[in-house]
Amino acid sequence: EPEVTQTPSHQVTQMGQEVILRCVPISNHLYFYWYRQILGQKVEFLVSFYNNEISEKSEIFDDQFSVERPDGSNFTLKIRSTKLEDSAMYFCASRRDRGAKNIQYFGAGTRLSVL
Amino acid sequence: DQQVKQNSPSLSVQEGRISILNCDYTNSMFDYFLWYKKYPAEGPTFLISISSIKDKNEDGRFTVFLNKSAKHLSLHIVPSQPGDSAVYFCAASARNNAGNMLTFGGGTRLMVKP
Numbered sequence: 001e002p003e004v005t006q007t008p009s010h011q012v013t014q015m016g017q018e019v020i021l022r023c024v025p026i027s028n029h030l031y032f033y034w035y036r037q038i039l040g041q042k043v044e045f046l047v048s049f050y051n052n053e054i055s056e057k058s059e060i061f062d063d064q065f066s067v068e069r070p071d072g073s074n075f076t077l078k079i080r081s082t083k084l085e086d087s088a089m090y091f092c093a094s095r096r097d098r099g100a101k102n103i104q105y106f107g108a109g110t111r112l113s114v115l
Numbered sequence: 116d117q118q119v120k121q122n123s124p125s126l127s128v129q130e131g132r133i134s135i136l137n138c139d140y141t142n143s144m145f146d147y148f149l150w151y152k153k154y155p156a157e158g159p160t161f162l163i164s165i166s167s168i169k170d171k172n173e174d175g176r177f178t179v180f181l182n183k184s185a186k187h188l189s190l191h192i193v194p195s196q197p198g199d200s201a202v203y204f205c206a207a208s209a210r211n212n213a214g215n216m217l218t219f220g221g222g223t224r225l226m227v228k229p
Contacts, residue, residue, distance in 0.1 A: 004158070006158075031214075031215070033214075033216070033217075035217075041221075042219050042220070042221050042222075043159065043204065043206075043217075043219040044219075045214075045216040045217065045218070047214075048213075048214030048215065048216055050214075055213050055214040056213045056214025056216060057214075058216075091158050091159070093158075093217075095215070098215070101147070101164065101166075102147045102149075102208045102210075102215045102217070103149065103161055103164060104161070104217060105161060106151075106158035106159045106160070106161075107158050108156070108157050108158045109157075109158050
């Protein structure tokens, strides 16, 4: 069964460093998302991406964040200068098309630890 | 932001009995609802969904009920099995939302005892 894959599974970084989280969405999917879950809190939407551009972003997704689909298969989330409060599980999700069923399929996540 | 709420943080059920997980929402623009299951160290796994034009959707042991007037949905698992033990998230989306983002509830930890 096709799945969303994320690498690395765990990323440890120093505050102020840049990190790139990588995702390979399901191959025939057209819509891509990043969510995060801070320990003990809800899963929160960060950004959605379609047709090579951001379609929506949350208040969390400030200038420190960017997304890219560099080669038609990978979908990356970059955090330019990490803060302690960026420590969280980051989930990538993808969706096939803009039909009535908004079913998003999630990867296993990347645990980001900012020290 | 409490647009989607799961008021029970945990639920314990005996194997073979029914598990009922509840979810409330406040945003009347939500028109599609989903349940996800999550094991530790894994991402949310899609379980079942329902459109706002329906009041029930069934898939094997899983049934989701939607009460639009009460802005309430529930997930029924019958019969419950120990392998169902996980955290269950309710999520909702609105079609008028450009990115079709999902808004999640806080989750309910289900424990099915053998």
